[in-house]
Amino acid sequence: MTEFILVPGVFTGAHVWQDTAGRLTAKGAGAHPVTLTGLDAPSGTVSPGIDLETHIADVLTVIDAVRAASGGDIVLVGHDYGIHPVLGAADRRAEHIARIVHLDAGMPQDGLPALAAVPDPSLRALVADLAATGGAEGAGELPPPAPGEWQRWGSTAGVPDAALHRLTALAAPQPPATLLQPLRLTGAAAALPATGVLCTGNGASLDMLQMRLDFGDRALRALADARVTFFELPTGHWPMLSCPAELAEVLLRAAAGEGHRLKPAGDVQLPPHLRPFLLDVPELPRERTGNVDLYLPVAREPRPAVVFVHGGPLPADARPTPRDWPTLTGYARYAAGQGMVGATLDHRLYDVADYPRAAADVAAAVERVRADPRVDADRIALWFFSGGGPLTADWLGAPPSWLRCLAATYPILAPLPNWGMTDTRFHPGAAVARAGTLPLVLTRPGRELPEIAATVEEFLAAAKDSGTHVEVVDVPHGRHGFETLDPTEESRQAVHHAMRSVLAHLTA
Numbered sequence: 001m002t003e004f005i006l007v008p009g010v011f012t013g014a015h016v017w018q019d020t021a022g023r024l025t026a027k028g029a030g031a032h033p034v035t036l037t038g039l040d041a042p043s044g045t046v047s048p049g050i051d052l053e054t055h056i057a058d059v060l061t062v063i064d065a066v067r068a069a070s071g072g073d074i075v076l077v078g079h080d081y082g083i084h085p086v087l088g089a090a091d092r093r094a095e096h097i098a099r100i101v102h103l104d105a106g107m108p109q110d111g112l113p114a115l116a117a118v119p120d121p122s123l124r125a126l127v128a129d130l131a132a133t134g135g136a137e138g139a140g141e142l143p144p145p146a147p148g149e150w151q152r153w154g155s156t157a158g159v160p161d162a163a164l165h166r167l168t169a170l171a172a173p174q175p176p177a178t179l180l181q182p183l184r185l186t187g188a189a190a191a192l193p194a195t196g197v198l199c200t201g202n203g204a205s206l207d208m209l210q211m212r213l214d215f216g217d218r219a220l221r222a223l224a225d226a227r228v229t230f231f232e233l234p235t236g237h238w239p240m241l242s243c244p245a246e247l248a249e250v251l252l253r254a255a256a257g258e259g260h261r262l263k264p265a266g267d268v269q270l271p272p273h274l275r276p277f278l279l280d281v282p283e284l285p286r287e288r289t290g291n292v293d294l295y296l297p298v299a300r301e302p303r304p305a306v307v308f309v310h311g312g313p314l315p316a317d318a319r320p321t322p323r324d325w326p327t328l329t330g331y332a333r334y335a336a337g338q339g340m341v342g343a344t345l346d347h348r349l350y351d352v353a354d355y356p357r358a359a360a361d362v363a364a365a366v367e368r369v370r371a372d373p374r375v376d377a378d379r380i381a382l383w384f385f386s387g388g389g390p391l392t393a394d395w396l397g398a399p400p401s402w403l404r405c406l407a408a409t410y411p412i413l414a415p416l417p418n419w420g421m422t423d424t425r426f427h428p429g430a431a432v433a434r435a436g437t438l439p440l441v442l443t444r445p446g447r448e449l450p451e452i453a454a455t456v457e458e459f460l461a462a463a464k465d466s467g468t469h470v471e472v473v474d475v476p477h478g479r480h481g482f483e484t485l486d487p488t489e490e491s492r493q494a495v496h497h498a499m500r501s502v503l504a505h506l507t508a
Helices: 014-026 052-069 080-092 121-134 161-170 176-180 206-214 218-224 244-255 326-337 352-371 386-397 428-434 450-466 489-507
Strands: 003-007 030-033 074-079 097-103 194-199 228-233 286-289 292-295 303-309 341-345 375-385 403-409 440-447 471-479
Touching: 003 014, 003 052, 003 080, 014 030, 014 161, 014 244, 030 052, 052 074, 052 080, 052 176, 074 080, 074 244, 080 097, 097 244, 121 176, 194 244, 206 218, 206 228, 218 228, 228 244, 292 326, 292 352, 303 326, 303 352, 303 489, 326 341, 326 375, 326 489, 341 352, 352 375, 352 386, 375 386, 375 489, 386 403, 386 428, 403 489, 428 450, 440 450, 440 489, 471 489
Parallel strands: 003 030, 003 074, 074 097, 097 194, 194 228, 303 341, 303 375, 375 403, 403 440, 440 471
Antiparallel strands: 286 292, 292 341
């Protein structure tokens, strides 16, 4: 039979697997929840010297015990931080492992510590400070979250209140060295079959992974291997607490080799973001200066401008860069054909930690556009797409007098839970109350990715509460990136509608 070794994440122990393990054994599988060394101790009693190697040894001990007692296939399941000791152990016992399951966990790389996967910069700084004050032995401890702080480590969507209270009551401090010691891999584990279980309520989904793969993200190429499968669970970061029955079923199916497979980028002749724009637009002159392109109308006097801001995060080496994508060039040429200056730019949003740098790039590009003598510097519209949505917060919170309209198309309008950006300036919903009378135009596809659609609804609710008007242009049958994915009459009319609204505000 299949033997599941279940390794928990930060602050948690075997107790989080109780319901899932029970369902696995009821189906005839073996279930072996693990409590890693130090994570069963109350605050102040964690022994120094506990590091990632300690936890890898814990998993190796369980693997060896299960092998001695059973001849079944061993499936290692790592949740959150738990994937680091799982991979370290699998690398040393690869011949005895049938599959590795990444349960809402990342893709740890050789030489990197688990801390590198923690998106929240304040948490990374806290761990580093604890290690520095604890000395070389790694004394000290990272305290577990208070009841209202678990969201900093992942979405608690779907977790019942009683389970969340129990999680808090049983949580243990995390030895900092477990997060700071680099993971060492030989490559043996990389050859094993693997399954990723994505929790969409935490901001991960198959569609988003496929999109990043299509963008040319080299780090994700291994995920398109035939040995790698995926499942989605519509819940937050702790599925063993929010939907243990569904998780058990997914684990059993993963062990059987089932699941969705991603398409290698080369399998598609033209990835969706490089397909033709849905409208015929005029081939007007383009001028390139630095990271900014201007599409210029036929005009003698300075004209209003629309600056189109791409999304992300995107791989730094993605080619062509976004300002040459058909969607961005299509919108810019459309605006120029209507007598406006259309501007596109490249900004450096390569990771969720790059939003401050990308915001600075956008602000500098806007000033470059305004400084051009062919542009009416007092009549500017900004138009954001997809993951560029959080960049709207600065402009919503303090709109300058020359900003005549702000538009957004299939935007992400709140940091996704797995971004670790709970305390951030890049939260449009928190800024919209200060937008005043700034005209807002939002294009919303009806078949939006659920995790993104939730941020849009949150934003619209915040706008309504503050009395801020948002003109919503709906594309009922459109998807994220509908301009190249869904070239229907409905999509064309939505683009026309949004553009007419933006241009009307620029010329009013």
